[in-house]
Amino acid sequence: xxxxxxxxxxxxxxxxxxxxxxxxxxxxxxxxxxxxxxxxxxxxxxxxxxxxxxxxxxxxxxxxxxxxxxxxxxxxxxxxxxxxxxxxxxxxxxxxxxxxxxxxxxxxxxxxxxxxxxxxxxxxxxxxxxxxxxxxxxxxxxxxxxxxxxxxxxxxxxxxxxxxxxxxxxxxxxxxxxxxxxxxxxxxxxxxxxxxxxxxxxxxxxxxxxxxxxxxxxxxxxxxxxxxxxxxxxxxxxxxxxxxxxxxxxxxxxxxxxxxxxxxxxxxxxxxxxxxxxxxxxxxxxxxxxxxxxxxxxxxxxxxxxxxxxxxxxxxxxxxxxxxxxxxxx
Ligand code: G3H
Ligand code: 13P
Ligand code: ZN
Numbered sequence: 001x002x003x004x005x006x007x008x009x010x011x012x013x014x015x016x017x018x019x020x021x022x023x024x025x026x027x028x029x030x031x032x033x034x035x036x037x038x039x040x041x042x043x044x045x046x047x048x049x050x051x052x053x054x055x056x057x058x059x060x061x062x063x064x065x066x067x068x069x070x071x072x073x074x075x076x077x078x079x080x081x082x083x084x085x086x087x088x089x090x091x092x093x094x095x096x097x098x099x100x101x102x103x104x105x106x107x108x109x110x111x112x113x114x115x116x117x118x119x120x121x122x123x124x125x126x127x128x129x130x131x132x133x134x135x136x137x138x139x140x141x142x143x144x145x146x147x148x149x150x151x152x153x154x155x156x157x158x159x160x161x162x163x164x165x166x167x168x169x170x171x172x173x174x175x176x177x178x179x180x181x182x183x184x185x186x187x188x189x190x191x192x193x194x195x196x197x198x199x200x201x202x203x204x205x206x207x208x209x210x211x212x213x214x215x216x217x218x219x220x221x222x223x224x225x226x227x228x229x230x231x232x233x234x235x236x237x238x239x240x241x242x243x244x245x246x247x248x249x250x251x252x253x254x255x256x257x258x259x260x261x262x263x264x265x266x267x268x269x270x271x272x273x274x275x276x277x278x279x280x281x282x283x284x285x286x287x288x289x290x291x292x293x294x295x296x297x298x299x300x301x302x303x304x305x306x307x308x309x310x311x312x313x314x315x316x317x318x319x320x321x322x323x324x325x326x327x328x329x330x
């Protein structure tokens with residue numbers, strides 16, 4: 001059993017409390033490799049933002065769980081070396097079983113998500129409660145989920161959103177003891193969150209997606225006042241990055257994300273954690289494609305992963321400064 005406290009990590013309790021009171025959101029950035037981790041830490045240290053380093057079960061399979069854990073420990077030391085010890089959470093994203101959550105807790109994670117949202121309500125409560133009971137013994141915080149996001153989530157494909165039912169949240173939170181709750185209000189995973197047919201066009205012909213269901217969020221806030229809410233699927237899918245990818249041989253079609261003004265509004269509410277993965281993938285891919293296309297003789301990985309890391313860092317800084325409002329809060 002390895003406690004996250006020995007690694008210099010923190011759980012999410014205190015940073016969520018401050019985010020709620022200060023009306024901003026903590027960034028939860030997914031990572032699978034060193035360049036992503038470096039970009040996240042450099043950006044958050046320079047902007048003095050707390051950060052959640054988020055690991056999916058796919059990331060664990062890809063990169064190896066032990067390596068990722070040591071990278072998170074390395075991130076703590078790296079931040080200090082860069083000059084500012086920001087609070088860093090190591091979080092399991094979309095844990096799908098008690099065993100996986102337990103394994104992560106035993107290996108030094110400071111926070112886990114148990115995503116029972118695809119189960120019937122009672123089963124979701126049962127598995128979430130089990131994880132909470134184990135996690136809280138070690139002061140690890142737990143995120144649960146109610147409602148299903150449209151698109152792909154945990155290998156489960158849902159054609160439509162099943163919005164969170166506000167009348168369930170109080171019961172779910174009190175019966176499970178979770179520390180935060182992910183809800184479904186119209187976001188979804190990946191780079192294709194809306195079809196053009198679902199959008200309207202503004203005067204410049206820019207596609208405007210349907211707004212998030214802030215009415216549901218407000219109902220949830222009324223029923224569990226002060227409780228930290230989490231937004232998954234919150235990438236904005238920057239169109240300049242999509243354009244670079246497509247200019248240099250990519251084939252991304254109908255890539256549409258959540259407008260940043262919607263996320264700013266969410267961040268100033270009870271939403272204390274905003275998950276961003278796809279935007280980082282786009283930024284990395286755009287930079288790599290550009291190097292491959294413009295410098296075809298280049299074959300040193302540092303010459304394309306370096307620019308990818310720079311582009312990622314720029315994106316993360318933009319998120320914490322201009323979207324989530326977490327800059328300067330560490
Ligand atoms: O919610 C999903 C995250 O974007 C992680 O994606 O399972 O492909 O690592 P992944
Ligand atoms: P995006 O695909 O919108 O980046 O969402 C990521 C996420 O929710 C990770 O859990
Ligand atoms: Zn997610």
